[in-house]
Amino acid sequence: MKKALALTLALASVAAIAVVGGRAEAAPARSTGTLVGTGATFPFPLISKWIPEVGKAYGIDITYSPTGSGAGIAGVTARTVDFGASDAPLSAQQLADCKGCVVIPWALAAVSIPYNLPGVNGRVHLNGQTLSRIYLGSITSWNDPAIKKLNPKLDLPDTKITPVYRSDSSGTTFAYTAYLSAASPQFSSRVGNNTSVNFPTGVGARGSSGVTGVVKNTPGALTYVDAAYSIQNKLQFATIQNRAGRFTTPGIRGITQAVSQLPKKVTSLSQLKIVDPPKAAGKLAYPISTFTYVILPTNSAKAADLRKFVYWAVTQGQRFGPPLFFVPLPTSVKAFAYRELAKVKAGT
Known part of the structure; x- marks a missing residue:
């Protein structure tokens, strides 16, 4: 009886938010308003699909500018934009600095590891331990024994490895370093997990386009970018070994399994950490999967349009995701998003 009552109340709550955030589902209310956002490059392929539909x-x-997660957080904090986007949730200090903001998950995808290795026939296999050693500088060539052990069927050259990283503050860096830190205590202690870290080796570049450009022009280089970007730019990317011992790709099934161990009710952003999921997640679970977030001021003169836009994004907008390797949000995550969106109120 209690469970039935709880379910009824939950559904009523979602319905109420639907009225608040997406009142015009049946008959869209027209607006002549404008919204300006900036931030993460990771969800930009999806956001660019959403904009004309909204x-x-x-x-x-x-209008949305893919300037990087750090710029997105800074922009909404300073209120120079109407909304920001970040692949990393805000820290306690960042949330305090934002002075009345909510952080809402609105897309789910994965980080790919593209590389440039001419003459190698077949996709390279890598894992967290090997990648962490590459970015720490202890593995420097493609025929290193650790890489050869993962790729017994490939004829790997002695080409120098050039690790490439984001020089700007990036949520993709946050997700990637979270994975490397989980895989390697040494990486965790020496480099750590953040949107901007001091990599001890490699070449830095700004944005997804910047790191990709370096990799394309540098034989032996590798980097990390969202899967959609790799696919759109026809980049070869590695398969990554998960906790089940399988080498997986950042596809729909891999991301879906990575998120399968979320709690049935999500009550905080801390529950949305899905890198390096447990073996129970499934044989295909991709270990560098991540949510990406929109940041909204809780008091805004454009609250009505912000609610409409974000509600549409986390409901109807999810259908645009799979062709770009974004997985529709799980029901528990959407329910959390609705509750947070309800905190956005009209103001000045």
Whole structure:
């Protein structure tokens, strides 16, 4: 009886938020408003699909600049934009500095590891331990015994490895270093997990386009970017070994299994850490999967349009994800998003 009552209340809550955030699902209310956002490059392929659709549905003119998660957090904190986007949730200090913001998960995807290795026939296998040693500088060539052990069927050259990293503050760096820190205590202690870290070796570049450009022009280089970016730019990327011992790719099934161990009710952002999922997640679980977030001020003159946009993104907008290797949000995550979105109120 208690469970039934709880379910009824939960459904009523979601319905209420639907009215608040997406009142026009049946008959869209037109708007002549504009929204300006900036931030993460990771979800940009998906956001670029959303923008014209939201314009058609609600008449909201949205502009989004993929400047990196750090810039997204800074922009919404300073209120120079209407919303920010970040692949990393805000720290306690960042949330305090934002002075009235909510952080809402609105997309789910994975980080790929593209590389440039001419003449090698077959996809390279890597794991967290090997990648951490590459970025620590202790593995420097592609025919290192640790890499050869993972790739017994490949004829790997003695080409120098050039690890490439984001020089700007990046949520993709946050997700990637979270994975490397989970895989390697040494990496965790020497480098750590953050949107911007001091890698002891390699070449830095700004944005996904920057690191990709370095890799394309540097034989032996590898980097980390979102899977959608790799696919759109026809980049060869590695398979990554998960806790089940399988080498997996950042595809729909791999990401879906990675998120399968989430609690049935999500009550905080801390529950959305899904890198290096346990063996129970499944044989195909991809170990560098991540949520990405939109940051909204809780008091905004554009609250109505912000609620419409973000509600649409986490509901109807999810159908645009799979072709870009974004997985639709699980029900528990959408319910959390609705509750957080309800905190956005009209103001000045």
